[in-house]
Amino acid sequence: MTNSNPAPGAVLEPVGDMVVEVDTVTAGYLPGVNILNACSLQARQGELIGIIGPNGAGKSTLLKAIFGLVKVREGTIRLNGEEITNLKANKLVAKGVGFVPQTNNVFPSLTIQENLEMGLFQKPKGLKERLEFVTEIFPELGKRLGQRAGSLSGGERQMVAMSRALMMGPHVMLLDEPSAGLSPVRQDEAFLRVKEINRAGVTTIMVEQNARRCLQICDRGYVLDQGRDAYTGTGRDLLNDPKVIGLYLGTLGQD
Known part of the structure; x- marks a missing residue:
């Protein structure tokens, strides 16, 4: 990680084989305007990776670049050692990557x-098996499969979106601010579900506005600033790092 400053005392021992590797990626939405600037990230098998940073730092753009929704201009992205830079989203789903956007993440006119x-x-042939799998993680949904998604609360819609992404049995899950817009109770539920997904063997990369809570549950974290990975380390080390607290967490990191 040539562009990162590991937190003091950070232990970055690998959990498993490398699954996702973002190597000095530069990307953006408009010609000549870069949101990501030589940004790097690594996720190993079984890890829960948290991405935090100020608004406009490029957090969501990084997820979209991995999922082929934003044009990568420089650098490479690899999945299990295979280069997937700028591969279309449908191809990535077939390769085992799931993505849950922050908004507009369900079909409201359809049932759960x-x-x-x-x-x-x-x-489509694996429907019964996958339904059983996702309703074990989200048992509330299993009781309400016939309910229209448009009638659900924000937290319930988030559960449906996560479950839908899990239906293909992904190896990697990309989550864009799963707690955004939820009440404190629903936020706690969302983070519990993220942990359950990760415990089920899915390598998880999560962008999150609730920086303190994110760092509490993740194995490793990345702090993005101006499109670069400014700091990386274990969640606990970043949560207690004076520079990260002062620049990005404020009093949130001191609870």
Whole structure:
């Protein structure tokens, strides 16, 4: 990580094989305007990676670049050693990458079950098995499969979106601010679900506005600033690092 400053005392021992590797990626939405500037990130098998930083730092753009939704102009992205830079999203889903956007993440006119079935359109024969899997993680949904998604609360919609992404049995899950807009109680539930997904063996990369809570649950964290990975380390070390607290967390890191 040539562009990062590991937190003092950070222990960056690998959990498993390298799954996602973002190597000095520069990307943006408009010609000549870069949101990511030589940004790097690594995620190993079984890790829960948290990405925090100020507004406009490029956090969501990084997830979209990994998922082929933002043009990468320089650098490379690899999945299990295979280069996937600028590969289309449908190809990435087939390779085992799931993505849950922050907003507009369900089909409101469809039922919960129909939303989940949409997540399995590339492998429809595995419906029963995958439904059983996701409803074990989200048992509330299993009791309400016939309910229309448009009638659900924000937290419930987030559960449907996560479940739909899980239907294809992804190896990697990209989550864009799963707690955004939720009440404190629903935020806690969202973070518990993220941990359950990760414990199920899914390498998870999460962008999160609730920096303190994110660092509490993640194995390793990245602090993005102006499109670069400014700091990286274990979640605990970043949470207690004076520079990270002063620049990015304020009093949030001192609770």
